[in-house]
Amino acid sequence: MKHIKKGSLLVVVFTLAFTMLLKTQTAQADNHDDITGTLETEMREAVKRGILLGYGDGKYGQEEHVTRAQFAAFIQRALSLPEAQSNFKDVTPNMTLAASVNAVAGAGIMQGVSTEFFNPDALITREQVAMTIENALVYSKMELVKKEILFSDAGLMTSGTKLAIFHAINYGIVNGMPNDNGTMRFEPKSNATRAQAAAFIIRFLTAKENYVPPVVNPVPVPEPTPIPTPIPEPEPPIDTTKYYNATLKDGQLVKGLSEYTTYVAANSAFRNNPSAKAIYKGNEMIQIKEGLAYAKHYTPGSATVIYSDSTFSRQVSYIQYGRELKLLESNDRYVKVQAGGTIGFAKQSEIEYIPQELITNKDYYMPSSTGVLIHFTYNHANKSFGFGGYQIGPAPTFMMNLQKYFSQDGVNFYHENGTFAGQHYPYFQYLSARTKTNYTAEELDLYISDRLQTVSTKYPTALTTSKLIGLGAFLKEVESIYNVNALFILSAAMHESDSGMSVNAQTKNNLFGIKVFDSTPQDGETYTKPEDSVVAFVTRYVNLNYGPPTGLYAKGLAPGNKTSGMNVHYASDPNWGAKIAQYMWRGDALLGYKDSGVNAKQLAMTAHNGVINVRSTPEVRSDNLLFTYKAKDLGVNISFGYPLVILEETIGTDGYTWFKVLSDQNPPADFGWIREKDANFTLVRKIK
Known part of the structure; x- marks a missing residue:
C-alpha cells in the first residue's frame, strides 16, 4: 500500500520589513485552503496549535x-511529550517522525x-485511535468514566475497544455516525482521516483543559471506633468423592451445604431445585441445567477428543482448547456435545461448563456493512476474541x-433468540480439492x-523473505501431476505458515505445519526447500490420508468442518476448513x-448414511464399480455427507x-457416476 510522503516543513524567517505582509497572508489563509466541512472548526484549531x-x-x-x-506526531505535539528512546527495528533515527514515535x-x-x-506506515x-485516546486520558491523570452508547456495529469491537470508546464518549471526544434507521455506528475498523484525527485530539485537549479532578473526602471524617471483626468459621473441606449442588450468588456459583454420596441423589435434588444451576463432584463441575461447554486444557497442548459413543470406543474428531461446544446433556460419566455438525461424547475431564447466566461472550457470525460474512470466534479459556474475526465470503x-x-x-x-435463520454452505469450504483452479501461475504469484x-x-x-514468493508455477505443476487444486494448496500454506513467515516456514521450509502439534508447536518436519513441503502435503496427506475411499482419515476431499471434509482430522481448530476457504475466496x-x-x-453432498457406490457408467452392473463411499454420520439436520462436485446429470x-461427479480417487478415475436415489433412499442432494 502506497502512502504520500510529506515534505519537510521549510521555515523561512523573513526580515522585519516583511513581517506585516506575512501576517496579512496568514489572516487570509482561511479563504485559500481545503479545510471545509463538518470538522472544520477542530481542524483549524489543530492547525492553529501547531x-x-x-x-x-x-x-x-x-x-x-x-x-x-x-498520529503519534499529532499526540506528541498536543501533549508536548518529552523525548524518549525505543528499540523498534522499523523506527530508525533518520526517520522523519522517529522522535514522535519514541515519545508516545x-x-x-x-x-x-x-x-x-511499531509499524509506522x-x-x-x-478503534485504535480510541484506544490511544484512552491511554492519553490515563497519561493526563483524568478519571476514566464510561458513557455507553449502543452501536449497531458493536459486534465488530472487542470488550476493550468498547470500553475505550465509552471512556472517550464520556468526555465528548468521539462520536458515532447515524444510520438511516436512527441507530448509530462507530465503524471501528475504518481508517481514521486527518480531519477525524484532528477532531479527536482537539476535543481531548478541550476536555483536559476543562477537567476538574474529583474531590475525595473534602471534610475530615472522624475515624469510627473499630468494631472487632469476627473470625469466620473455616469452610468445611470439600470431599472430592461427594457431590454438591450450586446456586448463583452475586454472580458466582456457590456450593450448597448439602452433600450427596451418589450422583443419582445429587441429580435428583438438582432437578427438583429451581435455584440449582450446577452439580459439582468435589471441586469439578460436571453438570449444568443450561449453558454451553468448551474444550478443557487438561494437559499442556492437549485437545478435547470427541467420541462416537458414551463408552469412548471410537474417536470421531477433536477440538482445540477453549473452543465452544454446544452442550446437549451430561452426567457423571460423559458429556454429550455438538462439535461442528457432529453429535458425540467427551470425557468429563476434558470439558468445562458455563451456566447460561454467566455467559458474557460467545462465537457469532455477522455480515459486514458491505455484505461480507465474518465469523468472530471466542476462546472461553482465554476469554478473548483474539485478533478479531475472519472473513467467510459473501x-x-x-x-x-x-x-x-x-x-x-x-x-x-440461528437468530439470537434461537429460531432458525437459514442454511448456507460457503462455496470454497465444500469445493472438492479435485477441481482445477482457473488461475494461471502468474495470477497465483500476483495473489x-x-x-x-x-x-x-x-x-x-x-x-522479500516469505517462503511463498514465486511458488505459482510450481503449484500449477503440482495441480497437474497430483490432481489437487493449486489455489487450495496455496490457501492452506497461507493459513498454516502465516503467509510463509512462521518460524517453521522460515527455519524449516515447512509451509503446512506438518508434524507440528498443539503440545509441541516448536516441532515440525524440516525440508530442503518450500516446494518439498508442498509435495509432502499433497502426497502424504491430501491424497494418501484424506481422499476417499481408502484414506485413513477420509471424510471428504474439501476443507469442510468438524463433521465433513479434511477439517474433521487435519487440525484441532474447528474452523480450520473455513479459514482455508477464506483464503481461496x-x-x-x-x-x-x-x-x-x-x-x-454445482456442489452436492451424499445424503445417505450407508455405503454409496460410485460407478464408471450411469448404470448398475457388476463390472463398473469404481469405489464405495463408506457409511458416514450425516450430522445435525442431515447436513454433512461427503462433499461432491456434479459435472453433469442424465x-x-x-x-x-x-x-x-469428480472422483475423489487419485488415480485411476477422474470422475464417476452416482445415482441420485434408489428404491429406499436419497443418495445425493445438491447444495449450491
Whole structure:
C-alpha cells in the first residue's frame, strides 16, 4: 500500500520589513485552503496549535488517511511529550517522525505491534485511535468514566475497544455516525482521516483543559471506633468423592451445604431445585441445567477428543482448547456435545461448563456493512476474541448486515433468540480439492504478492523473505501431476505458515505445519526447500490420508468442518476448513471471480448414511464399480455427507437420475457416476 510522503516543513524567517505582509497572508489563509466541512472548526484549531501541519499551498488533506507515525506526531505535539528512546527495528533515527514515535511509546500512549516493531506506515483505525485516546486520558491523570452508547456495529469491537470508546464518549471526544434507521455506528475498523484525527485530539485537549479532578473526602471524617471483626468459621473441606449442588450468588456459583454420596441423589435434588444451576463432584463441575461447554486444557497442548459413543470406543474428531461446544446433556460419566455438525461424547475431564447466566461472550457470525460474512470466534479459556474475526465470503440473502447470527457448524444459522435463520454452505469450504483452479501461475504469484503486502504490516520483510514468493508455477505443476487444486494448496500454506513467515516456514521450509502439534508447536518436519513441503502435503496427506475411499482419515476431499471434509482430522481448530476457504475466496475476489463466478461448480453432498457406490457408467452392473463411499454420520439436520462436485446429470436406463461427479480417487478415475436415489433412499442432494 502506497502512502504520500510529506515534505519537510521549510521555515523561512523573513526580515522585519516583511513581517506585516506575512501576517496579512496568514489572516487570509482561511479563504485559500481545503479545510471545509463538518470538522472544520477542530481542524483549524489543530492547525492553529501547531498539531496539524499542512503540505503547503493551503493543502491539509482532511480526507486523507493517517498512519500510526503521523498520529503519534499529532499526540506528541498536543501533549508536548518529552523525548524518549525505543528499540523498534522499523523506527530508525533518520526517520522523519522517529522522535514522535519514541515519545508516545515512552509515555505509554501508543504501543508497537510487537516488542520489536511499531509499524509506522500502517494506517490507524478509528478503534485504535480510541484506544490511544484512552491511554492519553490515563497519561493526563483524568478519571476514566464510561458513557455507553449502543452501536449497531458493536459486534465488530472487542470488550476493550468498547470500553475505550465509552471512556472517550464520556468526555465528548468521539462520536458515532447515524444510520438511516436512527441507530448509530462507530465503524471501528475504518481508517481514521486527518480531519477525524484532528477532531479527536482537539476535543481531548478541550476536555483536559476543562477537567476538574474529583474531590475525595473534602471534610475530615472522624475515624469510627473499630468494631472487632469476627473470625469466620473455616469452610468445611470439600470431599472430592461427594457431590454438591450450586446456586448463583452475586454472580458466582456457590456450593450448597448439602452433600450427596451418589450422583443419582445429587441429580435428583438438582432437578427438583429451581435455584440449582450446577452439580459439582468435589471441586469439578460436571453438570449444568443450561449453558454451553468448551474444550478443557487438561494437559499442556492437549485437545478435547470427541467420541462416537458414551463408552469412548471410537474417536470421531477433536477440538482445540477453549473452543465452544454446544452442550446437549451430561452426567457423571460423559458429556454429550455438538462439535461442528457432529453429535458425540467427551470425557468429563476434558470439558468445562458455563451456566447460561454467566455467559458474557460467545462465537457469532455477522455480515459486514458491505455484505461480507465474518465469523468472530471466542476462546472461553482465554476469554478473548483474539485478533478479531475472519472473513467467510459473501453473506447469504437471508442474513441482514450488521446482525448477529449463531452457528455451531457454520452451515445451519440461528437468530439470537434461537429460531432458525437459514442454511448456507460457503462455496470454497465444500469445493472438492479435485477441481482445477482457473488461475494461471502468474495470477497465483500476483495473489501471493498482494497477500505479502498485507502482512508486511506485521512482517516488514515479508515481500522479500516469505517462503511463498514465486511458488505459482510450481503449484500449477503440482495441480497437474497430483490432481489437487493449486489455489487450495496455496490457501492452506497461507493459513498454516502465516503467509510463509512462521518460524517453521522460515527455519524449516515447512509451509503446512506438518508434524507440528498443539503440545509441541516448536516441532515440525524440516525440508530442503518450500516446494518439498508442498509435495509432502499433497502426497502424504491430501491424497494418501484424506481422499476417499481408502484414506485413513477420509471424510471428504474439501476443507469442510468438524463433521465433513479434511477439517474433521487435519487440525484441532474447528474452523480450520473455513479459514482455508477464506483464503481461496480472497484470492478469487482479488483475481476476478474466475473460480466462483460463471465458472462455479454445482456442489452436492451424499445424503445417505450407508455405503454409496460410485460407478464408471450411469448404470448398475457388476463390472463398473469404481469405489464405495463408506457409511458416514450425516450430522445435525442431515447436513454433512461427503462433499461432491456434479459435472453433469442424465437419466439412466433404469429410469433414475444419475450424477457425473469428480472422483475423489487419485488415480485411476477422474470422475464417476452416482445415482441420485434408489428404491429406499436419497443418495445425493445438491447444495449450491
